[in-house]
Amino acid sequence: MATGPSRVEERQSAGEGRRNTTAVALLCLVQFVDVLGVTVVVTALPSMLAGLHAPASAATLVVTGYAMLFGGLLMLGARLGDRFGHRRVLLCGLALFAAGSLLAATAGSVAMLVVARGVQGAAAALSVPAALRLLSAVATGETARRRALAAWSASGAAAGASGFLLGGLVTQVAGWRTVFWLNVPLAVLIGAGLWVLLPADGGERRHRLDVAGAVLLTTAVMAAVAGGSLAERPAGLVAGLLLLVGAVASSLAFAWTERRVAGPLVPAAAVRHPRLRTGAAGSFLNTATTGSAMALATLELQDRFGAGPGEAGLLLLPFSLCVIAGSMAAARVLRHRSPPVVVGLGLGLIAAGDAVLLALSLGVWVVPAGVAVAGLGIGLSSVAATTIGTDVPAELAGTAAGVLNTAAQLGSALGIAAVFVVAQTTAATGWAISGSYLGWCCAAAGAAAGAIALARRSPR
Numbered sequence: 209m210a211t212g213p214s215r216v217e218e219r220q221s222a223g224e225g226r227r228n229t230t231a232v233a234l235l236c237l238v239q240f241v242d243v244l245g246v247t248v249v250v251t252a253l254p255s256m257l258a259g260l261h262a263p264a265s266a267a268t269l270v271v272t273g274y275a276m277l278f279g280g281l282l283m284l285g286a287r288l289g290d291r292f293g294h295r296r297v298l299l300c301g302l303a304l305f306a307a308g309s310l311l312a313a314t315a316g317s318v319a320m321l322v323v324a325r326g327v328q329g330a331a332a333a334l335s336v337p338a339a340l341r342l343l344s345a346v347a348t349g350e351t352a353r354r355r356a357l358a359a360w361s362a363s364g365a366a367a368g369a370s371g372f373l374l375g376g377l378v379t380q381v382a383g384w385r386t387v388f389w390l391n392v393p394l395a396v397l398i399g400a401g402l403w404v405l406l407p408a409d410g411g412e413r414r415h416r417l418d419v420a421g422a423v424l425l426t427t428a429v430m431a432a433v434a435g436g437s438l439a440e441r442p443a444g445l446v447a448g449l450l451l452l453v454g455a456v457a458s459s460l461a462f463a464w465t466e467r468r469v470a471g472p473l474v475p476a477a478a479v480r481h482p483r484l485r486t487g488a489a490g491s492f493l494n495t496a497t498t499g500s501a502m503a504l505a506t507l508e509l510q511d512r513f514g515a516g517p518g519e520a521g522l523l524l525l526p527f528s529l530c531v532i533a534g535s536m537a538a539a540r541v542l543r544h545r546s547p548p549v550v551v552g553l554g555l556g557l558i559a560a561g562d563a564v565l566l567a568l569s570l571g572v573w574v575v576p577a578g579v580a581v582a583g584l585g586i587g588l589s590s591v592a593a594t595t596i597g598t599d600v601p602a603e604l605a606g607t608a609a610g611v612l613n614t615a616a617q618l619g620s621a622l623g624i625a626a627v628f629v630v631a632q633t634t635a636a637t638g639w640a641i642s643g644s645y646l647g648w649c650c651a652a653a654g655a656a657a658g659a660i661a662l663a664r665r666s667p668r
Contacts, residue, residue, distance in 0.1 A: 231346045231405040232356045234398050238302070238339040240363040241394060242332035246275050247371030249325075251521065252379040252387055259384060262318035268438070269322045276433045277329030278336075279617035280426035283473055286337035286610025287417060293409045294338040294606060295402070301334030302399040309391035324388075340609035342406060344598050354539040354595065361590035362535030364616075370528045373521035421465050421473035428458035432618055436625030445632065448625060478600070478607045487597020487608070488615040490551040490662060494586050494593060495616045496623025497555070497655040501562045501582065502527065503624050504631060504644045505575050513572050523572060527579035534587020547592040548662050554589025555659035558582045562652035566645055585655075627651055 249256065253267050289297040308327030315321040340360065347356035378387050435451030438444030466472040478484055502524060509515040509523060534554070541550055561582025567574045597612045598605065631647035641649060 227405055228346050228348070228352075231402065232343060232359065234401045234405070235339045235343045235346070236356075236359045236363040237394075237398055238298070238335050238402075239360055240367040241391065241398070242278070242305070242336050242367075243364045244367040244371045244374070245328055245332060245391075246278065247367075248375040248387055249274075249384075250371065251373075251376035252384040255379050255384040256321065257318070260315070260318045260321065266318045266322070268444075270318070270325060272434055273322050273325040274329035274332075275617070275621070276430040277326050278332045279433050279614060279621065280429040281330055281333035281422075282337060282429075282614045282617065283425055283607075283610040284417075284422040285333040285335075286341075286606045287422075287473055288334065289338040289341060289609075290606040291417065294341045295406045295409050297334050298338035298342065298406075299399050299403060301331045301338065302395045302402075305331035305335065306392050306395035306399075307331075309388045309395065313385045313388035313392070328391075336613050337606060337609035340594075340598070340613070341606045344605060346406070351539075354542055354591075357594045357598070358535045358539045358591045361538070361594055362532045362587060364590070366528045366531050370525070373525060373528075376521055418466070418469050418471055418473040421462060421469060424458050424462035424465055425473060428455045428462055429614065429618060431455035431458060433621040436621035445629065449629075452622075452625065474611065475604065475607060478604050478611065481600055481604065483596050483599050484604070484608050484611060486548060486551075486662065487593045487595075488611050489658070490555075490589055490593030491597065491612050491615040492619035493555060493655060493658040494558070494589050495619035496626075497558050497562060497651045497658070498527075498582050498586050499620040500623040500627035501565060501648055501651045502579060504627060504647050505565060505568075505579065508568060508644050509572065509575060515572070523575050524579055526576040527583040530580045530583030531587045534584040535591050536587075537584075538588045538591035541588060542592060542595065547596045550592035551589045551596070552659040552662045552664075554585040554587070554592065555655045555662065557585025557588065559585075559652045559655035559659060561585060562648050562655060565648045566641075568645075623651070623654075 249270060253270065256262075256270065257264065257266060285297065285301070305328055308324050308331055311327060312321055312324035315324055343356050343360055344353065347353045375387055378384075378390070431451045432455035435448045435455060438448030438451065466474060466476075506520050506524065509520040515523065534557075538550065538554075541553075545553070558581075561578045561580070561584075564574060564578030564581060594612060598608050600608045627647040627650055630650050631644050634646050635643035639646070
């Protein structure tokens, strides 16, 4: 008599497992699509500007418009999810992303394209924190959670690295507008799947949104991203540094405001939480020490060795492949080592990969070798950092998702800015190590210092 109910329960459990696995895959696809939007237009920019008869100076707005709103609104997106429900906010974000993509695909001027990119970035800021929060809720059990976080981290890192290659290939084969057209049905299909698979969550509406804090934090992050982008070029170095100073001032004002409001954008408990701080530090260092090194490698390949965008993208492809391999291995490594130790191990590999690039004078083969090692490192470290940062009380889970993603965005922007400033200001000095080589040294040193600091921390 017990056999029948037992089989029914087994079938129900198997069905629920398949639903959760599908939901995790779709949530990771949200991360992939949104992070891909940061870099996918870079190699398509010349075709975009030519097709819209726009000057080269418009390139910065097209690229950074997305990144500024994406990074600047992440924390607000996380708090909106806490208040109105993460499923509802995620579905709204996907609908807005589809609308922004449609606007970009049909843009008749560069101004319209910049607006559309901003809409996409704001939509991504709504979607990513909600998706990460829901991922932690769907993946029940320690093993399932580690695997889900590994897939999440692999999706984000692979998207950021492969955007250069995918954008160039799609533009070459089908035109730059196809880059945006593909997003429309993809966002609709993901939204439809998640609407069916995810249960409704109500949110907590009793707290008011911290509007002043949201404005100051958004201003700080947008200034940091824009300043980092401008500082990459000699002509924009002064303006970029001024924007970075403004970002620091806005950050200080934000910290002052948060101590005086009843419902802060970043709750004091989140600021004090040691795991969230450790996870955020790891996320920041991951992107700061890999994005900067790869950006310099891309410039060296094109300026010094004459590689085209497609060839440079192929030479960087091992990074994406090894990110996936490292992320998949992280779940097994975390069974035997504490997350802070795994973050330290990953940052150590990043430092080694950045250091390999110092041998670029031997030939272009050094680049795929170096970025492959760095890819393994960020795969391990990003999963471990996300594991630490999301291991917080339920009431802080949404905030944690926003903090981790904001830290990663800031790490990429500020890391690239700092390393490019070092490379450009020392290029003509005649020092034994200068220019890009000194930039790689700085990136490697930052990763090594983070590895030592984080690996010595014991989980609490």
